Amino acid sequence: MPSARxxxxxxxLDMLVLHVLSLEAAHGYAVAQRVQQISRETVRVNxxxxxxxxxxxxxxxxLKSEWRRSETGxxxxxxxxxxxxxxxxxxxxxxxxxxxxxxxxxxxxGAKA
Amino acid sequence: MTKLLNLFRRxxxxxxxxxxxxxxxxxxxxxxxLIKDGLGEPEAQRRASIExxxxxxxxxxxxxxxxxxxxxxxxxDVRFAMRSLTRSWGFTAGAGTxxxxxxxxxxxxxxxxxTVLLQPLAYPDAERLVSVExxxxxxxxxxxDVSGPDFLDWQAENxxxxxxxxxxxxxxxxxxxxxxxxxxNSGYVxxxxxxxxxxxxSAGRLLTQDDVPAEPAPATAAVVAHHWAAxxxxxxxxxxxxxxxxxxxxxxIVGVATPGFRYPGSTDVWLPMRPTNHAPNRSDHPYQxxxxxxxxxxxxxxxxxxxxxxxxxxxxxxENRFKTATVIPLQQxxxxxxxxxxxxxMSAVGVVWLIGCANxxxxxxxxxxxxxxxxxxxxxxGAGRVRVMRxxxxxxxxxAGGAGLAGLLLASLLVQEVVALSPANVPRIDDARIxxxxxxxxxxxxxxxxxxxxxxxALHASRLDLSNALKQGGSKATASRAxxxxxxxxxxxxxxxxxxxxxxxxxxxxxxxxxxxxxxGFTTDRVLVAYxxxxxxDDVTExxxxxxxxxxxxxxxxxxxxxxxxxxxxxxxxxxxxxRSPRDxxxxxRPEGRPGERPQAEYHAITxxxxxxxxxxxxxGRDFDPTDTPERPRVAIVNETLARTAFPRxxxxxxxxxxxxxxxxxxxxIVGVVGDTRWQDPSQPAxxxxxAASTQGAGNSLSILARTxxxxxxxxxxxxxxxHDANPTVPVKFETMDELFDSALAYPRFRTQVIGLFASVAxxxxxxxxxxxxxxxxxxxxRELAVRRALGARTVDVIPLIIGQGLRLVAIGLVLGLAGxxxxxxxxxxxxxxxxxxxxxxxxxxxxxxxxxxxxxxxVPAIRAAAIAPLVVLQQE
Numbered sequence: 001m002p003s004a005r006x007x008x009x010x011x012x013l014d015m016l017v018l019h020v021l022s023l024e025a026a027h028g029y030a031v032a033q034r035v036q037q038i039s040r041e042t043v044r045v046n047x048x049x050x051x052x053x054x055x056x057x058x059x060x061x062x063l064k065s066e067w068r069r070s071e072t073g074x075x076x077x078x079x080x081x082x083x084x085x086x087x088x089x090x091x092x093x094x095x096x097x098x099x100x101x102x103x104x105x106x107x108x109x110g111a112k113a
Numbered sequence: 114m115t116k117l118l119n120l121f122r123r124x125x126x127x128x129x130x131x132x133x134x135x136x137x138x139x140x141x142x143x144x145x146x147l148i149k150d151g152l153g154e155p156e157a158q159r160r161a162s163i164e165x166x167x168x169x170x171x172x173x174x175x176x177x178x179x180x181x182x183x184x185x186x187x188x189x190d191v192r193f194a195m196r197s198l199t200r201s202w203g204f205t206a207g208a209g210t211x212x213x214x215x216x217x218x219x220x221x222x223x224x225x226x227x228t229v230l231l232q233p234l235a236y237p238d239a240e241r242l243v244s245v246e247x248x249x250x251x252x253x254x255x256x257x258d259v260s261g262p263d264f265l266d267w268q269a270e271n272x273x274x275x276x277x278x279x280x281x282x283x284x285x286x287x288x289x290x291x292x293x294x295x296x297x298n299s300g301y302v303x304x305x306x307x308x309x310x311x312x313x314x315s316a317g318r319l320l321t322q323d324d325v326p327a328e329p330a331p332a333t334a335a336v337v338a339h340h341w342a343a344x345x346x347x348x349x350x351x352x353x354x355x356x357x358x359x360x361x362x363x364x365x366i367v368g369v370a371t372p373g374f375r376y377p378g379s380t381d382v383w384l385p386m387r388p389t390n391h392a393p394n395r396s397d398h399p400y401q402x403x404x405x406x407x408x409x410x411x412x413x414x415x416x417x418x419x420x421x422x423x424x425x426x427x428x429x430x431x432e433n434r435f436k437t438a439t440v441i442p443l444q445q446x447x448x449x450x451x452x453x454x455x456x457x458x459m460s461a462v463g464v465v466w467l468i469g470c471a472n473x474x475x476x477x478x479x480x481x482x483x484x485x486x487x488x489x490x491x492x493x494x495g496a497g498r499v500r501v502m503r504x505x506x507x508x509x510x511x512x513a514g515g516a517g518l519a520g521l522l523l524a525s526l527l528v529q530e531v532v533a534l535s536p537a538n539v540p541r542i543d544d545a546r547i548x549x550x551x552x553x554x555x556x557x558x559x560x561x562x563x564x565x566x567x568x569x570x571a572l573h574a575s576r577l578d579l580s581n582a583l584k585q586g587g588s589k590a591t592a593s594r595a596x597x598x599x600x601x602x603x604x605x606x607x608x609x610x611x612x613x614x615x616x617x618x619x620x621x622x623x624x625x626x627x628x629x630x631x632x633x634g635f636t637t638d639r640v641l642v643a644y645x646x647x648x649x650x651d652d653v654t655e656x657x658x659x660x661x662x663x664x665x666x667x668x669x670x671x672x673x674x675x676x677x678x679x680x681x682x683x684x685x686x687x688x689x690x691x692x693r694s695p696r697d698x699x700x701x702x703r704p705e706g707r708p709g710e711r712p713q714a715e716y717h718a719i720t721x722x723x724x725x726x727x728x729x730x731x732x733x734g735r736d737f738d739p740t741d742t743p744e745r746p747r748v749a750i751v752n753e754t755l756a757r758t759a760f761p762r763x764x765x766x767x768x769x770x771x772x773x774x775x776x777x778x779x780x781x782x783i784v785g786v787v788g789d790t791r792w793q794d795p796s797q798p799a800x801x802x803x804x805a806a807s808t809q810g811a812g813n814s815l816s817i818l819a820r821t822x823x824x825x826x827x828x829x830x831x832x833x834x835x836x837h838d839a840n841p842t843v844p845v846k847f848e849t850m851d852e853l854f855d856s857a858l859a860y861p862r863f864r865t866q867v868i869g870l871f872a873s874v875a876x877x878x879x880x881x882x883x884x885x886x887x888x889x890x891x892x893x894x895x896r897e898l899a900v901r902r903a904l905g906a907r908t909v910d911v912i913p914l915i916i917g918q919g920l921r922l923v924a925i926g927l928v929l930g931l932a933g934x935x936x937x938x939x940x941x942x943x944x945x946x947x948x949x950x951x952x953x954x955x956x957x958x959x960x961x962x963x964x965x966x967x968x969x970x971x972x973v974p975a976i977r978a979a980a981i982a983p984l985v986v987l988q989q990e
Contacts, residue, residue, distance in 0.1 A: 027135075027138065028135060028138075028139055029138065029139045029142045029143065032139075046166065047139070047164050047165045047166065048165050048166025048167070048170060048171050048174070049166075049174070051132075051135070051136065051139075051171050051174070051175050052171070052174040052175050052177070052178050055132075055175045055178045055179070056178045056182075059178060059179070059182045067131075070138075072142070072145075074138065074141075075134070075138075076135075076138045077131065077134070077135045077138070
């Protein structure tokens with residue numbers, strides 16, 4: 001149901017992309033599919049913003065790319081994480097954990113009161 | 114530059130192509146999946162595109178990320194560069210000043226080159242304008258002078274010109290406007306003249322075929338220049354219909370040319386003429402010829418055709434035996450005299466700039482060495498080699514950009530100085546200014562400067578051995594060995610380039626001094642010159658004698674003025690002007706010889722006392738005197754060159770000669786031989802001359818010469834009154850012979866002054882370069898020197914060590930520079946007078962000056978090295 005899907009918050013798309021690519025190298029279309037599969041279709045990734053994100057991350061040297069034969073036999077541009085990308089993902093995960101823990105704490109506090 | 118741009122473009126194209134493929138892949142896959150889900154193909158296509166948010170939109174969004182990153186990094190680099198430049202303001206100020214100065218000098222000279230040589234002439238279709246000239250096959254030279262019949266044949270037989278016109282004059286002539294007599298530059302032009310230049314009238318109309326007078330009649334119509342109309346009548350419109358009198362002929366002003374049109378030279382008045390009127394003869398070449406090529410005719414074809422026409426005429430007429438025709442672009446003809454000089458100046462100033470760049474590269478290298486640790490740290494933190502290089506280059510770019518801007522401002526002032534120094538008759542030089550071409554040049558120069566002095570140190574610094582640099586830690590760590598070698602190479606280059614410039618300047622200075630000391634054959638000081646023009650109709654004999662009496666009268670009165678020791682007249686005073694074209698000379702009792710093989714001489718009409726006034730020695734025979742009247746047999750005086758060449762091993766006195774085209778004229782008996790004179794250009798050998806007594810012929814208007822012990826201003830006032838009393842319609846203009854001589858040397862003086870200036874700048878820059886390198890080396894060797902001192906080396910042991918190191922570089926530079934200078938000197942031959950391009954004195958002087966400067970530059974670092982206190986240094990370590 002489309003209404004159940006919410007747009008992902010600003011700034012988290014980069015993190016999701018990094019995460020997906022940390023599992024294995026993939027092309028843009030696969031990244032889009034994967035994000036949706038993993039999130040059990042609850043997150044709606046705007047496909048149009050996926051590509052600028054990929055390019056931005058590549059320019060920050062967090063991703064590297066190469067043209068490779070895809071599963072359909074056609075050439076596709078595959079992205080993979082660099083070492084710097086891996087470090088960045090770790091940093092973002094950590095800060096995300098902190099943030100969500102903090103948010104949960106605050107919410108729980110409110111529920112107790 | 115274009116290579117870099119291409120690289121950039123190719124990179125961008127690849128990015129675009131990749132993005133395109135990437136997005137197409139996405140759409141295709143989505144469409145396949147949607148079709149599998151049961152959608153029809155068109156619908157699937159639509160959905161895929163919508164989901165993506167439109168391919169162009171995505172492309173645009175991705176492109177933004179490229180640009181932002183680029184801008185972001187650039188901004189960061191620039192900010193960083195500014196910070197680092199302001200931190201070491203001493204370096205920035207020094208390097209910036211050197212660069213700003215050299216750029217401004219280059220821009221200033223270039224803006225002159227640009228205006229005079231590169232900008233097309235300010236006429237419509239200027240690139241199709243050509244000068245059609247006589248080509249002398251016996252001397253292999255082109256001459257602008259054309260005979261009337263030749264011109265008419267060229268005009269009739271060619272099919273390459275849209276218009277072909279002849280003209281002559283453009284010189285000062287007396288013109289009577291209302292009740293005043295003034296000098297105006299008047300040119301006689303054939304019917305198509307204005308059409309060649311694509312001119313239209315600013316008021317009235319231009320000259321047409323109908324204005325060209327019938328064979329015996331004088332002209333009745335004239336066109337005047339815009340500024341001339343404004344000066345004399347208030348405006349161009351007010352000039353129309355007014356009458357002016359030129360050489361006794363009264364004519365009506367029918368038109369005014371557009372503002373700025375003055376061809377040839379700075380003509381004020383154009384009169385119509387028929388090319389045969391003045392010279393029906395093929396051996397007389399009074400005209401010049403300009404043409405406009407047809408659009409489809411190129412220069413080569415025009416040259417071939419004119420050559421063919423000229424060759425045919427050569428076969429047809431004996432007078433044309435050594436003549437044919439050639440075509441030269443008008444621009445080349447107009448700037449020819451200055452072209453070589455300007456290119457020499459441009460090369461000289463370019464060398465100064467190279468030296469400046471080498472200097473700054475040296476400074477940057479020293480800086481990079483001092484920053485080894487900073488750079489190593491950045492590299493260790495993950496900055497790629499390219500990134501480090503880029504950052505260093507940005508620094509150079511910011512420096513060059515700032516200096517370029519300052520240089521441009523400075524250049525706008527400098528241009529005026531260069532124009533002020535330059536010879537007066539350079540076409541268009543007054544228009545020299547900073548325009549877009551010059552701006553582009555300045556920008557390019559700044560960029561190339563950056564590449565020259567920024568790239569080498571940047572490459573060098575980026576090739577650091579990381580661990581070593583960090584380990585050694587100190588700010589003056591390792592860039593050392595390769596760096597020191599590079600710096601030495603730069604110093605050698607600076608010295609070598611300075612030697613070349615200095616030697617060139619030395620040759621020019623010595624040659625200029627020699628020029629000034631040439632024995633001209635006459636003395637120039639204390640001689641006042643008064644140009645006058647007594648206008649008469651050539652065909653009214655009565656008037657001619659009136660004129661003759663007028664001059665005799667004025668000269669008599671002038672001789673009676675106290676303080677005037679001699680006074681005389683000459684029809685054509687050659688100094689600083691074009692020479693008169695030589696005429697064939699016939700000697701009574703000898704075979705005439707064939708055209709082109711006869712002796713030739715310039716012909717000058719003078720009065721008695723001319724030789725006395727100019728202190729030209731009379732070698733044999735006598736001067737003209739009052740007994741040489743029209744009734745007496747005609748007499749002539751020849752100069753030594755003619756005496757020697759035409760009368761070898763015999764005395765010319767008493768021999769009779771004839772000259773010019775009129776073979777019915779009376780023979781002239783040679784009554785004297787006088788010393789040679791060099792008029793136009795002191796560097797040229799004297800020409801053969803025949804002097805005739807102006808009192809015997811119909812004569813001409815005369816320039817009056819007076820040798821005086823009086824102040825020239827005061828005498829000029831007296832003479833002006835005297836002339837006015839005798840005839841108020843004769844205009845007069847004063848000059849002194851010294852002034853004329855100065856202007857004859859204008860070109861060599863200009864070259865010498867400007868190159869001399871550049872050479873001195875080069876020497877200073879080279880000295881600074883040597884100083885900075887040695888100071889740096891001393892800094893590097895502080896520890897070693899301290900150890901030496903500690904082990905007992907004395908001051909006298911240390912100083913030679915440093916000086917030796919400096920002088921070794923200087924010696925290599927000197928040798929290379931001398932080799933270069935000697936190679937290039939051959940190219941300077943055309944500019945040199947009486948000085949061999951291999952003049953030993955000049956090269957010894959160069960070595961002395963540069964060696965001296967270098968020694969001075971090594972002294973300070975050497976003394977500093979000697980002052981090293983071993984204890985302090987070694988404790989610090």
